Amino acid sequence: MNTEQALLKPITLAAGLELKNRVWMAPMTRSRADNPSNKPSEIHEKYYAQRASSGLIITEGSQVSKQAVGYINTPGIFSDVQVEGWKGVTRAVHKKGGHIFIQLWHVGRISHPDFHNGDLPLAPSAINPHEKSFTPEGFKETVTPKEMSRAEIKQTIQDFKNAGKNAMEAGFDGIEIHSSNGYLLHQFFNATSNTRRDEYGGSIENRAKILFEIIDALKEVMPEQKIGLRLNPSLNGVFGMEADEETIPTFEYIVKKLNDYDLAYLHLSEPFTDVSEIPYLVSHIAKHFRPLYKGTLVINAGFDQEKGNKVIEEGDADAVAYGTLYISNPDLVERFEQHAELASPDKDTFYTPGKKGYIDYPKLEEEKVG
Numbered sequence: 001m002n003t004e005q006a007l008l009k010p011i012t013l014a015a016g017l018e019l020k021n022r023v024w025m026a027p028m029t030r031s032r033a034d035n036p037s038n039k040p041s042e043i044h045e046k047y048y049a050q051r052a053s054s055g056l057i058i059t060e061g062s063q064v065s066k067q068a069v070g071y072i073n074t075p076g077i078f079s080d081v082q083v084e085g086w087k088g089v090t091r092a093v094h095k096k097g098g099h100i101f102i103q104l105w106h107v108g109r110i111s112h113p114d115f116h117n118g119d120l121p122l123a124p125s126a127i128n129p130h131e132k133s134f135t136p137e138g139f140k141e142t143v144t145p146k147e148m149s150r151a152e153i154k155q156t157i158q159d160f161k162n163a164g165k166n167a168m169e170a171g172f173d174g175i176e177i178h179s180s181n182g183y184l185l186h187q188f189f190n191a192t193s194n195t196r197r198d199e200y201g202g203s204i205e206n207r208a209k210i211l212f213e214i215i216d217a218l219k220e221v222m223p224e225q226k227i228g229l230r231l232n233p234s235l236n237g238v239f240g241m242e243a244d245e246e247t248i249p250t251f252e253y254i255v256k257k258l259n260d261y262d263l264a265y266l267h268l269s270e271p272f273t274d275v276s277e278i279p280y281l282v283s284h285i286a287k288h289f290r291p292l293y294k295g296t297l298v299i300n301a302g303f304d305q306e307k308g309n310k311v312i313e314e315g316d317a318d319a320v321a322y323g324t325l326y327i328s329n330p331d332l333v334e335r336f337e338q339h340a341e342l343a344s345p346d347k348d349t350f351y352t353p354g355k356k357g358y359i360d361y362p363k364l365e366e367e368k369v370g
């Protein structure tokens with residue numbers, strides 16, 4: 001193996017989980033769980049097994065409860081049938097020598113009453129994100145959600161805990177809390193989406209509280225070394241998120257407090273849009289947050305092979321999570337090893353059911369033969 005490249009060097013996570021490289025697969029919703037129980041099936045097994053040379057696969061966002069859903073055909077991790085489906089996936093990945101975490105997801109206000117028998121989606125506050133929700137009947141305007149009661153917050157924490165327990169039963173190497181991209185937990189962090197006056201709103205500490213309560217609950221069902229989480233601090237104008245002056249201080253608080261734990265990793269995204277004109281946002285996330293966090297840091301968004309090697313060499317991250325490149329290059333690691341050409345993904349099949357655009361991207365040697 002070519003060990004010259006920083007990306008291709010092994011890395012050991014907390015609790016001694018040895019990963020063969022630093023080329024990780026970012027979580028990506030692919031909407032292939034188009035069955036009544038939203039369980040992963042044989043094509044999920046094949047899709048993830050094809051990508052098992054990645055140092056760590058992070059699965060697509062998987063709803064922690066019926067309430068947590070916001071898109072059609074996304075898999076869940078709350079029912080026995082779903083756990084059985086995921087067992088096939090973890091077995092297939094492990095058989096190929098890979099490692100796999102599952103992303104635990106609650107979309108909050110980015111849902112729609114059509115998913116909840118007409119009831120409103122839940123969110124920290126009753127503020128419409130003015131986004132589109134992908135419902136069984138196509139895209140619809142989001143609505144003003146219901147402000148969560150304390151009991152609903154406690155239930156949601158339990159749902160994450162239960163999903164974590166299920167993930168362990170399904171054979172995952174760990175879980176990633178989806179506290180990113182404008183979904184429920186991110187909605188709690190941000191003062192523009194959280195105007196609560198109880199202990200879950202008002203101050204930075206209060207807005208971050210639910211995340212730490214979820215981590216503490218998960219620790220009751222798995223070692224903390226198997227818990228990772230994802231943050232997107234400079235998300236602005238996307239997924240209904242509007243940043244303000246308190247946004248970056250909130251993320252700084254969260255990241256520093258994560259040092260109290262011995263987690264698997266912290267997964268950060270560089271800004272999804274150009275935020276250089278916004279004085280209170282940070283344009284270089286890895287550079288800004290690396291000094292604040294002492295554990296393993298994985299960075300994502302917009303990286304190619306060169307930038308990936310560079311960010312690790314410069315000490316701003318320990319690993320890189322690749323999204324879209326992993327859709328069309330199941331053997332991304334081997335392609336990086338050989339400095340081979342990369343295939344481009346077909347956007348039209350990102351979220352369509354079935355095998356097309358999912359498990360039919362060839363590996364390099366198959367490309368050569370075919």
Ligand SMILES: Cc1cc2nc3c(=O)[nH]c(=O)nc-3n(C[C@H](O)[C@H](O)[C@H](O)COP(=O)(O)O)c2cc1C
Nearest residue numbers: 026027028029060061300301302303322323324350
């Ligand atoms: C088809 C698709 C689905 C995605 N689904 C998720 C998801 O379920 N959870 C998540 O945290 N991010 C999701 N993302 C964001 C990716 O993880 C990643 O942040 C984004 O693609 C940028 O990385 P890249 O430049 O390497 O593609 C998705 C992105 C794409 C393209």
